[in-house]
Amino acid sequence: MTVVRFLVLLFLVALSLCSLSFSLSEDEALLKFKNSLTRADALNDWVSGSNPCISRWVGAICFDGFVTGLHLSDLGLSGTIDIEALQQLRGLRTISFVNNSFSGPIPKFNKLGALKSLLLTHNEFSGEIPNDFFTPMSSLKKIWLSNNKFTGKIPESLMQLAHLKELHLEWNQFSGPIPPSKPPKLLIASLDLSHNKLEGEIPSSFSTFGASSFAGNDGLCGKPLDKDCSLSPPAKGVAETTTPSGGNSTTLVGMLMLAMIAVFIFFSMCHGGKNKDGDFSMLEKENLDEGVLPVSAHGSSKRLSSENSRKGSVSSRRPSHQSRPAMGDLIMINDEKGSFGLPDLMKAAAEVLGNGGLGSAYKATMTSGLSVVVKRIREMNMLGRDLFDAEMRRFGRIRHKNILTPLAYHFRKEEKLMVSEHMPKGSLLYVLHGDRGICHAELNWATRLKIIKGIASGLGFLYSEYPTYNLPHGNLKSSNVLLSETYEPLLCDYALDPLTNPNHSAEAMFAYKSPEYIEKRQVSPKSDVYCFGIIILEVVTGKFPSQYLSNNISNAMGGTDVVQWVLQATSEGKEQELIDPEIAKNSSKDSVDQMVQLLRIGATCVESNTAQRIEMSEAIRRIEEIQV
Secondary structure, three states: OHHHHHHHHHHHHHHHHHHHHOOOOHHHHHHHHHHOEEOOHHHOOOOOOOOOOOOOOOOEEEEOOEEEEEEOOOOOOEEOOOHHHHHOOOOOOEEEOOOOOOEEOOOOHHHOOOOOEEEOOOOEEEEEOOOOOOOOOOOOOEEEOOOOEEEEEOOHHHHHOOOOOEEEOOOOEEEEOOOOOOOOOOOOOEEEOOOOEEEEEOOHHHOOOOHHHOOOOOEEEOOOOOOOOOOOOOOOOOOOOOOOOOOOHHHHHHHHHHHHHHOOOOOOEEOEOEOOOOOOOOOOOOOHHHOOOOOOHHHHHHHHHHHHHHHOOOHHHOOOOOOOOOOOOOEEOOOOOOOOOHHHHHOOEEEEEEEEOOEEEEEEEOOOOOEEEEEEEOOOOOOOHHHHHHHHHHHHOOOOOOEOOOOEEEEOOOOEEEEEEOOOOOEHHHHHHHOOOHHHHOOOHHHHHHHHHHHHHHHHHHHHHOOOOOOOOOOOOHHHEEEOOOOOEEEOOOOOHHHOOHHHHHHHOHHHHOHHHHHHOOOOHHHHHHHHHHHHHHHHHOOOEHHHOOOOOOHHHOOEOHHHHHHHHHHOOOHHHHOOHHHHOOOOHHHHHHHHHHHHHHHHHOOOOOOOOOOHHHHHHHHHHOOO
16 A cells, blocks of 8 residues: 555656646747747747847737737748647737748647637648637637638638637638538628638628628629529539639629739738737737737838748739729829829738728838738728718828828728828837837837827817817727827828718727717717827826727736726826836936826826816817927
């Protein structure tokens, strides 16, 4: 008996030591992951003995000192993805390996059950994905597997993810029928299954999506395609097509339009190239709503030419339809940067910037050297062509140093494209939270005050330009404040509420997260004031506001309830303790007093009672009084 007890004890001790051997620190886990890769020169700042968050390792996204995201897009990486090493990152929620050279079967990401976003677009992954692969990944909200070489059927477990919002499988070789969704009530807002080998009837739960989501699958029928299943039974073993070779003119036009849109989906990441905004670059930039910072062209563009030489230009990776008729063109509404059309965009090197509430955004660098952002918006079909054109041309006439004026638009009934100039530093969200490098170091107090004053100036203009609007801006948050090379802020995504489908406005626009809408389903210009207050508190404290997160995601995801935090400190006279140490250290007493003054203005902007919340004009007046 004594021997048995000894052996049992010895076994338990050995088991304990074994467990300890697999408990790695975050820097050790990331270095183990790095060692499994080839061509990992881009990760040279991953050095043993340093902290990934404090030392700001490339691609490591941190909140509250923990690694919550790996955004390693456009880095030329290949080799084996060490899933066991990634399992040691207990806070890991987002992975973006967009536009690298990984190949072979899909790695066992399903061992990372807490992932919310998995972005693998533009690699060389291949083979079938097991039917139950995604079953353990019940938290997934975004899955981008497009532009790989996956084969076989779409896994049924993929359609059983209750929280899935974005699913992109386009440009693979998936075959067979589309599995029905379970539960049948979809949360998916962005779906693309185009250019595979799918066949059979499209499930009714997907009938609300546009035809472009299913184009390039000759074996599919049913809504929303113009193909009756009873009249045209799906073909068996349909080969993947790269050029439309039949069908009526409506189908041809739809496929041609799809080809144009597909041109822009050449990822580089966020949130990726540098993950700094938004992926929020994928935050990809993932969504702000996801608490993830998107991908920023600001980092990935440095490798764009070399990556294009490796992977080919955008146009070379897609069937060419430039000579086809009935494609339509861009409507220029602001030619200060010159004129261009769809053919120019189709030839451009493109990369994804992220997916916000209103739609997807892509950066395109044309041969002329002009870089633009193309936003693809689907939930904006309330207006006919003439009225929509009038609203767009009104945007095109805006001239203010703190307002981003669109350059062009493209009109389709199902979706619209809006084109604007690309800002090199990305968004305020990206600079504050995504890039802890040079840009962040330049965010001293004078620069931050300049940004807030510029936002105030832009809002003052919008309020005079759209005085009758309930929401002159409507979607004001740090991801929609872009920064020029000199840190001059430019507001974007403004004045779109009247053009957007009402149900979608409530889901996509930040003004609808104000207390008055949550409690009374009402919005007003003071909802914009609330949003402005959040930005003020974000800039002064340096904290990522939990108000940007959806579904009350906990602080473990990196969000701080800046409203309650600041209001409590204000009531106790402890505002100075909340100031971002990055700007508080080595500051004069006068500067700290100015920071506290701005913090108090922000606190009055976020009062839950609109009667106690100040007017926008008063907030602007008080901000203008602060002098460095």
